[in-house]
Amino acid sequence: MKLNELIKSKKYLQTLSKIKLWEKRIEESDAEDIVAIAKEKNEFFSIMKENDCQLYSVFEIQNKTLDEKIIEMITGRRMIFN
Amino acid sequence: MVRHTIRGENEQSAHPEENKQSQLNAVPMMGELVVLQEAIGAAFVAVETLAEGGAEIEEAVTRFEEMMEPNYDTTIREWTPGTRPVLSPETEARFQNALRLLGGLGAVVPVEREESESQVPQDNERSVQYHQRIITEDIPSVVGERYATWLEEHPLTISVSDSIEGSQYGEYTTGFNRIILYYDESMNSSAIHHMDAHETFHYISYANGGFDVRYQTEDGNVIHQGEMLWSQEGHTEYFSMQASRNAGDMPDTVAYPHETRFAGYLCHLVGQETVLQAYITGDFSEVRRSVNGRLGEGIFERLYQSENGAEALVALETALDSAGIDYNAWLREDPVLAGTEVGG
Numbered sequence: 001m002k003l004n005e006l007i008k009s010k011k012y013l014q015t016l017s018k019i020k021l022w023e024k025r026i027e028e029s030d031a032e033d034i035v036a037i038a039k040e041k042n043e044f045f046s047i048m049k050e051n052d053c054q055l056y057s058v059f060e061i062q063n064k065t066l067d068e069k070i071i072e073m074i075t076g077r078r079m080i081f082n
Numbered sequence: 083m084v085r086h087t088i089r090g091e092n093e094q095s096a097h098p099e100e101n102k103q104s105q106l107n108a109v110p111m112m113g114e115l116v117v118l119q120e121a122i123g124a125a126f127v128a129v130e131t132l133a134e135g136g137a138e139i140e141e142a143v144t145r146f147e148e149m150m151e152p153n154y155d156t157t158i159r160e161w162t163p164g165t166r167p168v169l170s171p172e173t174e175a176r177f178q179n180a181l182r183l184l185g186g187l188g189a190v191v192p193v194e195r196e197e198s199e200s201q202v203p204q205d206n207e208r209s210v211q212y213h214q215r216i217i218t219e220d221i222p223s224v225v226g227e228r229y230a231t232w233l234e235e236h237p238l239t240i241s242v243s244d245s246i247e248g249s250q251y252g253e254y255t256t257g258f259n260r261i262i263l264y265y266d267e268s269m270n271s272s273a274i275h276h277m278d279a280h281e282t283f284h285y286i287s288y289a290n291g292g293f294d295v296r297y298q299t300e301d302g303n304v305i306h307q308g309e310m311l312w313s314q315e316g317h318t319e320y321f322s323m324q325a326s327r328n329a330g331d332m333p334d335t336v337a338y339p340h341e342t343r344f345a346g347y348l349c350h351l352v353g354q355e356t357v358l359q360a361y362i363t364g365d366f367s368e369v370r371r372s373v374n375g376r377l378g379e380g381i382f383e384r385l386y387q388s389e390n391g392a393e394a395l396v397a398l399e400t401a402l403d404s405a406g407i408d409y410n411a412w413l414r415e416d417p418v419l420a421g422t423e424v425g426g
Contacts, residue, residue, distance in 0.1 A: 003340070003392055003395065004396045006392070007393055007396055016389060057392075058391075058392040060338065061311055061315055061338060061341065061390060061391065080254045080255075080256060080284055080288075080314075081251065081253055082280075
């Protein structure tokens with residue numbers, strides 16, 4: 001699929017909504033919530049990486065950014081991975 | 083020398099123009115040492131909490147404190163230490179590796195190398211050699227003498243560790259002169275060298291204010307777009323790939339292809355020097371002026387409102403098409419761009 005078609009697709013828009021929701025939940029969460037969010041998010045992106053690498057390439061940085069936010073909430077340290 | 087000012091806390095000049103320039107130049111630095119110390123203190127508590135105490139951890143915390151050389155302040159979120167959550171296996175492995183590193187592993191370059199108990203001591207030695215080459219050859223080939231000299235005056239602490247689950251991986255901690263590289267013997271030297279260059283570029287950019295994308299409009303307003311990681315990663319990969327290739331390395335994979343292609347297009351469109359300066363300082367005023375001048379009013383703003391690099395790339399290609407600019411020629415002629423196969 002061409003990139004300009006991909007970013008208008010249903011799967012793209014649904015993923016974008018999920019990311020925004022995770023971002024909001026991370027901001028407002030306590031430690032227990034973060035565990036749930038991290039598990040949910042990792043599972044979602046693991047499946048995407050395996051089954052749809054083109055879509056994953058679009059969201060790779062946003063996935064990474066969520067990881068970084070989770071680490072920051074846990075450790076108080078802002079890190080950039082990769 | 084980098085200015086030691088805090089964004090939003092600059093003394094106001096009587097001259098509005100100076101205020102605007104001051105805001106543009108404002109590089110968040112370590113002026114608010116207390117804030118930074120509190121943040122570091124919180125991290126220490128986190129390390130202790132996460133590791134559940136013990137003498138090894140005390141040593142790790144001491145080591146952590148020694149390793150940290152804060153050279154600037156970043157936006158620090160208020161944080162209250164809590165109980166330890168269970169992380170994903172990958173994140174857990176990363177964090178355990180970081181803890182192990184903090185416990186005594188590490189090589190300080192370029193000034194000196196410390197004795198360490200690394201599980202990969204030969205890699206430590208190799209890492210020092212790589213890093214010395216990066217700061218003396220690779221990076222100067224892209225940024226010139228300005229930031230190469232700056233880098234020598236603000237040396238990094240670099241640590242190496244075993245790869246995580248077979249993946250090479252680099253980590254840069256914002257606000258500190260420290261990067262960690264994870265790799266093993268099976269990985270080729272070009273890839274490791276490039277990973278080092280990539281993280282070092284992050285350091286140069288963040289330490290000079292590059293994390294806060296901002297610009298001044300024609301009517302004098304200063305707009306802060308804030309931290310845009312897709313832009314930061316794309317430019318970091320593009321410039322570090324160039325640096326590695328200039329030094330004779332041939333990394334076989336370009337990371338973040340959409341974002342890197344976007345950065346490359348921007349360089350070809352408005353000039354590499356202009357983009358490099360913006361990437362390092364965060365001041366995109368000139369890039370904005372040039373983009374809007376060539377592609378049409380408001381295009382820069384549209385590009386930088388994108389959700390991610392893919393959206394930005396599609397928007398840029400559309401604008402280039404409309405302006406009759408053949409970016410396929412850039413793809414053919416630029417070896418870094420040629421490596422950004424986006425698919426489709």
